[in-house]
Amino acid sequence: MSKRTQSLVLPLLAVITGLILGGIIMWVSGYKPINAYVALFQGAFGNSVFIANTIAGAIPLILTSLGIAIAFRTGLFNIGAEGQYWIGAMVGTWIGYNFPHLPWYIHIPFALIGAMVAGGIWGGLIPGLAKAFVGAHEVITTMMMSYIAILIGHFMLERGPMMAPGYNPQSPLVTMSATLPTLVSNSNLSAGIFIAMVAIIVVYLLLFHTTFGYRLRTVGHNPMAAKYAGMNVPLFTIYSLGLSGVLAGLGGAVQIMGVDHQLTDTFSSGYGYTAIVVSLLARNNPIAIFFASVFFSALSTGSQVMQINSGVSPNMTDVITGVIIFFVATDKLYSYFRGKFRRSSKAQSEQKGVSVS
């Protein structure tokens, strides 16, 4: 198998293995796996609205995991994208409902840029500076900042400055001028998908076709060599974590402006964590991130219909997803068993050889 076919076939094998194992678990606990999977597929791709929702669900994942991938490429683990996503959503919402008289072509960029800057500061400035100057481990700082962001979000909503009039802890709706148009009616799919696609291309070009990206990757692979080559390693640490936050923040704003239209306590259910898995699965490749995001989103949207049609708990989706990721990570499994098989057959023939001589 060539490297390229391997990189296509192995994830597929992983998915199949994951589905089979998940099927066995369902079967053991009394469900009908085939029906469940048919429903899962239908729920993800069954009609144009489902397809649109699947793609829509991929948008925040794409944006956030692009950010995480940039950090990984620089050798940094941004485990706090969830909080940066929240911060972006918060700022996007705030700008989104506070300037009702702006025309859309100013309001939308204003909200998006505001969210990006805020996400960048949250992810980049504070953890980046702490890493660059006192060596504070980014796993701790980004994680802690993330919890802080979410608490601030709740504070804003629960009788806080961003709560809409009334009882419910939710922000006002963003105005039409800050709403990304819906592409497929009755679905969540908004023009945010174009933003996500542009982000993929930009990140791809940035990483692989600019000197900046070259330097980011150098710092990631070998900071000593980067220093030797005259690169300012602490600065690139800040850039990298900052960009990471910029993209996560953008993700949050796009989700608000395209889908939720207002901020609520349960606004995110852990996109920032799912996005880590997405970027790892995609091996931090921007193009692969698109497919991995759609895949995760499909599992999520499909699982909702799977529940309705076959009663399988959505937790089963997590189980299956976990199993699939496991088999993607263990891609060597197949060659391992093939190797074992070969080795044992080779050992036999060698033994024969010895007895002859």
Place this chain on the structure above:
Amino acid sequence: MSVLGLVFSNPELYGSTLAMATPLALGALGGTFSERTGVVNIAMEGIMLIGAFFGVMAAASSHSAWIGLLAGVVAGGLISLALAWPAVRLQSDQVILGMAINLFAAGLTAFLLNTVYGFGGTPISTPQLPQLTIPLLNNIPFVGAVLGQQNVVVYIMILLVIIGHFFLFHTNLGLRMRAVGEHPEAADTVGINVVRIRYFGVLIGGMMSGLAGVYLSIGMLNSFEVNMTDGRGYIALAAMIFGKWTPFGSLGAALLFGFATAVSYSLQNYGVSANLIGILPYALTIVALTGVIGRSKAPAADGLPYEPSK
């Protein structure tokens, strides 16, 4: 007395600190054992959940909290093999494996909870691990209130930290573990079985994280709730790094976090906004990290797969 004076002079605060720190310290200790042999472990969250669930299940069906403890620890060990085996044998990416385990465990425990017990929750007859009263200690005024009466797992945790430190830094096996985590090839050339040591580290670590889960489900409580770890596995990860991959460091970081959490609970009762005061533990961690602790350096071969000699 001022509000802060009231809060800080209350021995319950320190007792609560210890109780909140226990699952974090156990998780961080588990992570330390794994990572000291060079296997990155971000699966504490998932392993804890598994330990918590199977702990309850075994305790409920056997009517013995001790059997629950045993089962939770064993389950933690078993699930950690899903990290150990591919990491050691297949040179797989350990971070991906960790995330996979976390997702799998969250799904599986929720699924099993509903399948086995329905939506009402685990049986209330589930036994709980006992609170211990340490005779002499309990009579010392302030100290007694803090240390004299805690769940048995709290004492186990303290013992494990001490034993863990002793084991890592004063035994032959501990030396070999550290060697494997720093430079597996060098360890290999002096005849140390890198594979076996890594299995051992991850397995022991998994058992400790499993115990952390047991503490949450049948130590503090006698029930299992969906996602009841509530991110403690990730905080434990932070505590491990914060504690520079040492047992006492892990405990220290866990105590700091537990203390800040406990203070935040007490302060709430004096009318401070729950959301804002909730920031305290996280902010304090950042401040401590940037101000005092600084750089923490992972074992040199942490996360690097090693293919043994062929």
Place this chain on the structure above:
Amino acid sequence: MAILEIRNLRKVFGSVIANDDVNLSLEAGETHAILGENGAGKSTLIKMISGLYKPDYGQILLNGVEQHFANPREAIIAGIGVVHQHFMLIPALSVAENVVLGSEGGRFLFRKKQAIDNVLRISKELGLPLDPAIKVQDLPVGMQQRVEIVKALYRNARILILDEPTAVLTPQETEELFAVVRRLNQDQIPVIFISHKLDEVREIADRITVMRAGKSVHTMPIADATAKELAQLMVGREVVLETLKTPAQAGEVVLRVENLSVRDDRKTTRVKNVSFEVRTGEIFGIAGVDGNGQTELVEAIVGLRKLEGGKIHFLDKNITSENVSSRIQHGIGYVPQDRQRDGLVLQFTVADNLVLRSVGAKPFSKSGWLQKKSTRANAEKLIKEFDIRPPLEDVQVGSLSGGNQQKVILAREMAREPMLLIAVQPTRGLDVGAIEGIHRHLLSLCEQGKAVLLVSLELEEIMQLSDRIGVMHAGELVTVMDAKAATRESLGLAMTGERVEEGVAP
């Protein structure tokens, strides 16, 4: 009977035949040298003898008994002690811990005192003093090698194998090592000694086996071997051993260092008040025992380290407060001592590594965009010019042999046509053929009117190439002398800290 006998050993990695029909016999009390080019298969042979690799074919006999080592442990038990080419020490552990690791003694508890006593005893027996409590990461490489030897002997090695042991040693340390080897021979412990350095081999070995392209091509007693013949056997062609150096036409000052003081990471002053100049057309050599401040001096000049005091002028410009990248732009080239750590991004391709220090400049980038065509063209040109093998621009540098990695760095630095090239240990671990090439490149720079600052622990190299030689000791530049006036003795004396007054160059 031979203590160790190797018969028809073969080892294949994928498509590479690393060892093919290798034969060797080691007699009691002898020192047996193995000589061979980079990649000839010497280390592979050693790894099979020490149980790290399993041979595909052939036999290893100890005292006439065939061995099948399943792992290094079995080889250790059989009495084979190895000091690997890349040290197998754990930097974060202490000397004592490193020495006893894997054979600690006692059942469960680590017996620290016993470990320390063992180290002290063995190092005393060998005459190689060592502090058992210090961490290996705090030791200079020469000391680290002592640890490796003590480690082997602690395990009761009855055969000692040294894979390129002198590549990292100063002349003094090499002498100490030879004394140890001779002592071991007297104790009937045979030694296998691997090296590229012909004169060393001739000094220490009793017999020599030459390897080429995975095969053992010839074994002979040392008396029968001339340097020329050995070189020819190794490389398979004739090699010019003496570089013809034409005297320099020293011109204007390129680099002027004034009263430089530098601290290391632990804040101890490692360079004290050093002043010197380097002029166009000359090679200025800096000799000295490792760890006398050369590293810090060089790092300060290229901008990697802050100064404690002093000034640096480059081409009449005060660059004291400039950063690394602007110094690069001014025209300072740098070949670092640790090529893998500092000089290369192992995961990048050869082509990408060849622009590591000039990626921001034309023609490799245009307003921030990478110009992949130029990068590729640059790589193709340099690969040819510097004979980098394999001649492929898109393979990962990490998969190249050490010698070829070094060529990549040198090519990159020379291609930028720097006014000053600072080269630290540029030929460390390389075979004669590769050394010859690198020396030629350095000399050609001078001929083009550029300057070279050469830092090396190899006196021969310094003396062969330099026009003027500075000697560092304990952070001070104790002397600067004309190369013609320098002798091994005078340099050696200076390296011990004696100030040599006569022959000081202006």
Place this chain on the structure above:
Amino acid sequence: AAAQKHAAPIGANFKVGLVTDTGGLNDHSFNHLAYVGVLDAHKKFGIKYSVVQSHQSSDYVPNLTTFAQEGYNMVIAVGYLMDSAVQQVSKEYPKTKFLIIDDAITNRKNVMSAIFDTQQCGYLVGVMAGLMNQQKHIPQINGKNVVGVIGGQDIPPVESYMAGFEAGVKKVDPRATVLQAFANSFTDPGTGQQMALAQISQGADIIFPVAGGTGTGVINAAKQKNIFAIGVDANQNYLAPSTVMTSALKGVDVATEIAITDALHNHFKSGVVHFNLANKGVGFAPPIKAVPASVLKKVDSFIPLLVKGKINPPALLSSH
């Protein structure tokens, strides 16, 4: 011709879809109770039902839509978080009946909003706590005049309970201290337990958790320290029979069943329906024996006052 076997149950062709919010069916609270209500309706009328637990907030609209599209007669949305989703989907599917819990949608003919005046039942259990707190002869009561309430998060359905509780306590015991805290999570019983211990150390001897799964930890702590707890939403006495002295009840199950029944019999009520003491939509569970008859009697005496609106407990905490 109709088959002459058994009369098909009257709900055989009536399909109910339940959409939980992201808390899921294990929330020990309204999602679970709504599910119980659906099950009851299923047992009674043989209705068909299906449940979907939302994974994230962007699932609300698709999930509601899916049920509506597939011809479900009634779709139940649990929680105010689905407010805008229900507004949107109910407009697109005017023939489908919707029930939303804990929210007030007034401008749709096909939407019923169930609002629970839990400040009333909170008030009653508060009165009970205030009175119990003075019964110094009961071993669990320490005489320090302190009670506690622990919320999951500061959201309206939680706050109304808490505000009512506080007012109730103060009504009968103006000098009492009511400790308040939020766990910032509905799924962290460990934190619940520690917060309860913190309140106990400050003298609390009766604690009222309004915190879903987090509350199980509170009850556990109360049991350990031998004080009283008050259950929430459903009768939680089973969790710790001699500790949970009563429970404040929120009839989400009742409301759900009523809504289904009404729709089934074609008298679906749109608009906001208040569930309160008057229509037994809220209340409290029979107290355990440790609660003296005199106390119970006094508590009962407040019911008519509340029903008649003589007392209107606040739905917001005084600290806001």
